[in-house]
Amino acid sequence: MIQHHLTDEMIAAMAAGTLEAGWALGATTHLTMCSACRAGLHAFERIGGYFLECEVANDNLDEGWREMERRITESQWEEDPVTSSPRSEAEMFLPEPLATYVDRAGGLKWRFLGRGAAQMIVPTEDETTTVRLLKIPAGQPVPEHSHRGTELTLVLDGSFTDEVSTFGPGDVEIADGTLTHTPRATEGKDCICLAVTDAPLKFSSLHMRLFQRLFKI
Ligand SMILES: [Zn+2]
Structure with a gap:
């Protein structure tokens, strides 16, 4: 739900x-x-x-x-007549039109960020935003950060909890400069998200700020 x-x-x-x-x-x-x-x-x-x-x-x-x-x-009162049929975990994991974008980029290719976290940049025709798939290992946090612009996070598989709420498959969190959070993947399952940003995240730790230059987070 x-x-x-x-x-x-x-x-x-x-x-x-x-x-x-x-x-x-x-x-x-x-x-x-x-x-x-x-x-x-x-x-x-x-x-x-x-x-x-x-x-x-x-x-x-x-x-x-x-x-x-x-x-x-x-x-x-008008519900969409097209109800989605049950999907396999793999299909659920990459719904359309995301699946098409990933295919166009040559398929799913994770780039490891350390501590089991991984990302894949999803190219789009839009130069004002960065779209990426993120894999956060079960039970692990994304280091505390705030936002210079807007960040839209859509959970595709697994779930995470931050200072705002818990977000499961299909849930969207829209964060801006007013929110500083430390999203943490729920125990037992890696969390896979689609994240759209229009500016680099603002990490609290100096270590992460150096790291992000390397990985363009
Ligand atoms: Zn909705």
Whole structure:
């Protein structure tokens, strides 16, 4: 059961097609896993479509608001008809469109970061963000850090806990400069995440700051 979702702003930007490719890859991979956010996206698309129609028809304003209200209310109850079938662990681990991006990059190639942690940079056409797959070994922490920009983390397999909550498969955490956290993978299973950032993380320890220069985290 997914507990942590995309923000409304992100879903609205998806519907409007204004999200840069890096964020869109993170958001769309979550949408593949989450019927609630898919329903939200359809609602925003309907509203967007409605505004376009309005522009053409230039209807009576009151009538227009009533119509929009009706559409929003309706879409809240409209679950996505496509329910995802049970997936194997391997498929669950790389949902679309992430799987296509990884294939295009020549398949899954982990680069080890030490202490069993590993990453793979996932190339996208977007130069404003960095997209990476991260593997955090069971029970291990990611060193404490805050953020210069925004970090979107989507859990694909396993789970982690930080100062905010526990995040399991499909959950999204969106962190910015106001959050300093030490995510720790849950015992018993490695945690595999997709992370999108638009600026380097700000590690608390000097050791990590030197290390990050090497690994471009
Ligand atoms: Zn969601």
